[in-house]
Amino acid sequence: MNALTVLNPQDQFKAPTPDELFNLPPIIPGVDWFTKPVLLALLSAVIVIGFFWAAFASPKIVPRGVQNAAEVGYMFVRDQVARPFLGKDADRWMGLLLSLFFLVFAWNIMGVIPFAQFPVASHIAFPAVLAISIYVLKVYLGVRHQGPIGYFKNMMFPPGLPKPIYILLSPIEFLSNLIIAPFTHAVRLFANMFAGHMLLAFFSMVGFWFLFEHLTPLGAPIGVIGVVMTIIFTAFEMFIQFLQAFLFAMLASMYIGGSLHAEH
Amino acid sequence: MSVLAEVSGNVTAIGYGLAAIGPGIGVGIIFGQGVQAIARQPEAYGLIRQNMLLGFVLTEALALLGLVAPFIFQAI
Amino acid sequence: MSEQERRPEDDGQDFASAAWSIPSYLLAGMAIYGGGGWLLDRWLDTSAFFPIGIVLGIVLSVYLVYRKYGR
Numbered sequence: 001m002n003a004l005t006v007l008n009p010q011d012q013f014k015a016p017t018p019d020e021l022f023n024l025p026p027i028i029p030g031v032d033w034f035t036k037p038v039l040l041a042l043l044s045a046v047i048v049i050g051f052f053w054a055a056f057a058s059p060k061i062v063p064r065g066v067q068n069a070a071e072v073g074y075m076f077v078r079d080q081v082a083r084p085f086l087g088k089d090a091d092r093w094m095g096l097l098l099s100l101f102f103l104v105f106a107w108n109i110m111g112v113i114p115f116a117q118f119p120v121a122s123h124i125a126f127p128a129v130l131a132i133s134i135y136v137l138k139v140y141l142g143v144r145h146q147g148p149i150g151y152f153k154n155m156m157f158p159p160g161l162p163k164p165i166y167i168l169l170s171p172i173e174f175l176s177n178l179i180i181a182p183f184t185h186a187v188r189l190f191a192n193m194f195a196g197h198m199l200l201a202f203f204s205m206v207g208f209w210f211l212f213e214h215l216t217p218l219g220a221p222i223g224v225i226g227v228v229m230t231i232i233f234t235a236f237e238m239f240i241q242f243l244q245a246f247l248f249a250m251l252a253s254m255y256i257g258g259s260l261h262a263e264h
Numbered sequence: 265m266s267v268l269a270e271v272s273g274n275v276t277a278i279g280y281g282l283a284a285i286g287p288g289i290g291v292g293i294i295f296g297q298g299v300q301a302i303a304r305q306p307e308a309y310g311l312i313r314q315n316m317l318l319g320f321v322l323t324e325a326l327a328l329l330g331l332v333a334p335f336i337f338q339a340i
Numbered sequence: 341m342s343e344q345e346r347r348p349e350d351d352g353q354d355f356a357s358a359a360w361s362i363p364s365y366l367l368a369g370m371a372i373y374g375g376g377g378w379l380l381d382r383w384l385d386t387s388a389f390f391p392i393g394i395v396l397g398i399v400l401s402v403y404l405v406y407r408k409y410g411r
Contacts, residue, residue, distance in 0.1 A: 084353050158408050169404045172397075176361065176368035184364055254357055313355055314410050321362055321405045325398050328366050332374065336391045 013209050016201045022122065022194075041120045044106035048099070077101050081249045085257035093256060100130070101249035104189065108241035111197055112234055119241070122193040124186065127248070131186035134252045139178075142259035151259075185251055192244050196237045203230040276334035283330025290323040358409040369401030370394050 024036045055070030063071050077098050082090035107126065111119030121127050142151040155177050156170045203226050210216075210223030271278075298316035302309055377393025380386070 084356070161407055165403075168400055171372045172365060172369045172401055172404055175372055176364045180364040180368045180371070181361070184367075250356075251360065254360065257353075258357065317355075317358055317362070317409050318406060320359065321366070321402050324363055325366055325402060328363075328370060329394075329398065332370060332394055336394060 013206070013214075016198070016205055018194075018198065021198065021201055024118075036118055037120050037123050037126070040110045040116055040118055041107060041126060043116075044110060044120065045103065048102045048106050051102075073102065074098060077249065081246070081253050085250075085253045086260070087257075089257075089260060093253070097249050097253055100252055101245055104130070104248050105242065105245035108193060108245055109238070111193065111200070111241060112238055119193040119197050121189050121244075122197050124190045127186040127189040130248070131182050134185065134255060135182040138255040138259045141256060145260055181255070185248070185255075189244050189248050192240055196233075196240055199233055200230065200237060203227075203233060279334060280330055283333065284327055287323050287327035287330070290326075291320060294319045294323060354409075358405075362405055362409075365405055366398065366401045369397035369404070371397070373397030373400065 026032050026035050027039060028034055051066070052070060055066045059067060074094075078090060078094060081101065082094055082097050086093055104121065104127075107120035110116045111122075139151075142155075145151075146154055156173045157166055158173065161169065206226030207223050207230055208226075210219040210226060215223075294316060298312055301312045305312070373393040373396045374390060375393070377389035377391070377396075380389040380393075
């Protein structure tokens with residue numbers, strides 16, 4: 001805090017810091033683990049389960065209402081996520097991929113729903129758990145379908161290279177497939193949601209500060225810009241949230257497909 | 265004179281932000297033009313794909329060099 | 341497999357997995373050889389091996405990607 005803020009604390013706009021945006025207090029005092037993201041994560045899981053329960057509990061041949069919407073989602077995941085990477089195995093893995101896509105999508109869309117307004121995936125613990133489970137599944141499937149030696153041989157020694165260069169390139173393959181890939185899998189989702197939430201919070205703070213808390217003739221246009229940018233970025237965020245959920249499920253399907261069949 | 269705005273924190277973050285502009289535009293151009301080329305000449309798919317990936321690797325390498333440049337200059 | 345027999349889905353899948361794994365190859369190359377250079381620097385009390393390692397890692401990763409997907 002510098003001298004200016006102490007002298008005149010009303011006059012300065014303060015941008016929101018990550019600490020006050022993401023380090024939320026527990027909802028019930030004393031229960032430290034039960035914070036807003038945990039509540040929203042559980043709520044999203046219940047919503048996704050309820051949605052598909054309502055849609056597919058007693059399916060009709062001619063779909064109506066909720067079943068129609070759920071079938072559009074199912075077709076999208078099957079045609080865009082599962083089939084390109086899994087081919088004829090796609091139907092076996094649809095359960096996993098469909099729940100993964102819709103869970104991540106529900107987590108993300110919480111960021112723009114009024115009163116919830118917190119993308120769950122902007123706490124890295126949540127995408128990290130999903131990415132680690134996909135990673136364990138990937139290694140398990142690879143060892144099971146290609147054998148313990150064959151899996152690592154296919155991964156670390158791609159065919160078609162001169163022999164001595166393997167000494168230099170195998171460590172790169174190993175690190176890239178087994179450590180960097182799951183890391184970027186989680187971080188991509190986390191970073192997008194984190195940055196998106198910061199951006200929305202910043203622009204809405206600008207609008208609120210310059211139009212309501214501290215209305216001046218010079219500041220009012222900046223406040224209007226803040227409100228307009230909030231609206232534009234909310235629409236943009238909804239697109240990004242959908243895209244990130246799709247990419248998360250797509251990469252999961254890609255890793256599973258890569259473990260089921262050896263490359264080339 | 266009063267302070268109108270201030271930036272606090274690590275300046276290398278600004279450096280990486282600036283360094284990411286060029287590769288960002290480059291990757292956009294590579295994939296945009298690549299998709300256009302495939303749409304125009306689907307039979308040249310193999311050749312276009314190969315050059316697209318090569319260009320992407322070289323551009324991406326620049327972005328990642330920007331990421332580690334602060335550490336390199338610290339070491340020297 | 342000749343060019344004519346290839347199904348477009350296979351090509352798309354190949355291309356997507358290549359494009360997604362390229363950044364992790366580059367990061368892995370930099371991490372391995374840059375990290376090795378950094379350790380050498382600490383051990384020998386020099387400051388040259390870390391940049392050399394980073395550049396070597398990038399060159400090797402680009403070469404690996406070129407040989408793996410570039411043909």
